[in-house]
């Protein structure tokens with residue numbers, strides 16, 4: 001690569017001698033340029049000599065520059081390649097990126113644009129090789145059940161390790177499906193409490209009126225239906241860790257009881273006036289922005305600061321680079337075993353698609369996609385034809401689609417004036433079901449687009465089922 005004494009070696013493949021001279025002049029003093037004029041000469045030069053960068057014209061007299069790229073990528077995945085074309089169509093650009101080009105330039109371009117593009121490509125490649133070196137140096141590709149060796153996950157592993165021995169409260173934030181529960185579990189398993197219970201309670205999955213009794217338990221007769229006393233999660237977690245997931249869903253009145261419990265370590269079961277003392281470590285999680293919840297008055301400020309002693313942020317999957325493929329391969333192995341399949345790997349094209357997708361439902365969505373590909377199919381390799389429908393629809397614009405249009409919005413259909421007005425929960429049901437249909441049943445994705453958590457949808461589905469049952473019983 002570029003050293004102060006030595007210029008980076010660049011192969012320029014351009015059929016027109018005069019144009020090649022102009023380009024070479026543009027790069028004078030920046031790169032050590034070798035020029036070839038045909039596709040076959042380019043292939044030979046690339047197999048016999050070392051280059052740090054290649055600039056490939058698409059229109060060549062013998063074979064197309066894209067063919068050269070294909071041959072090159074079969075042997076060398078790492079060499080940065082910029083494709084230049086006079087025929088600026090989106091298709092050529094997309095095809096160049098799909099075949100492994102790092103960037104493309106449309107003729108005509110001036111010296112500044114040319115130099116800028118090449119510098120950017122070199123910078124990006126150098127950065128990603130630096131990241132890879134760091135990732136290899138750390139040599140930690142998983143931590144308990146969490147797969148991943150990206151830098152943001154290394155940071156998560158380090159916080160867990162340093163926080164494990166203390167009793168300080170941990171507050172985990174992150175989008176739905178990023179692995180907050182796995183993180184809480186890893187913290188427990190790494191801690192001296194690991195021989196005692198890890199009790200997880202998802203506040204979003206419990207009806208509001210039962211939440212207090214789920215956490216603190218109740219005595220017989222405390223409310224209608226309480227035919228006998230029952231221990232809550234707090235008591236069951238004695239000596240171990242109590243994980244309260246989706247803490248943002250907890251009603252304000254219960255938040256004050258929780259605060260008292262955290263401060264004093266004591267609580268009263270519902271219907272009882274006896275104080276119970278337990279020793280638990282608290283770990284909480286939310287997929288909302290906790291400070292925003294505090295500002296909006298939905299979350300008690302004093303509780304937030306009491307909980308947020310050790311914050312851990314789970315990075316979204318789209319920011320974990322190659323971890324997407326590491327996790328995909330781990331899921332492939334699991335589903336192979338579960339389903340008696342024998343897939344050996346994932347094709348390069350599918351890998352590219354997985355890497356360029358935005359993953360609004362994060363790791364949970366990746367697991368769903370892999371399961372949907374493994375279960376109904378057979379073969380040695382996962383191919384593009386196995387990808388679910390919503391990936392197939394992006395078929396013609398894989399990498400660019402993710403860059404140009406990262407967010408798909410549910411179409412805003414006008415509501416006809418004579419549409420009947422329904423109770424609010426039914427209107428809400430209609431909107432949520434429309435989003436789920438829009439994403440072919442993909443709940444994490446629908447939830448991400450509606451800006452709510454997937455578990456909120458699951459909880460609402462339980463509620464709708466109960467309403468339907470009530471209606472049927474009438």
Ligand SMILES: Nc1ncnc2c1ncn2[C@@H]1O[C@H](COP(=O)(O)OP(=O)(O)OP(=O)(O)O)[C@@H](O)[C@H]1O
Pocket residue numbers: 145146147148174175176177178179180181182183245286287327330363364367453454455
């Ligand atoms: N790094 C990872 N490696 C392997 N599997 C993972 C990883 N992160 C998450 N998963 C899996 O993804 C799914 C979602 O993880 P988890 O329930 O921990 O997410 P979450 O952030 O708590 O989601 P929510 O906010 O919706 O409750 C689980 O099946 C989990 O096992």
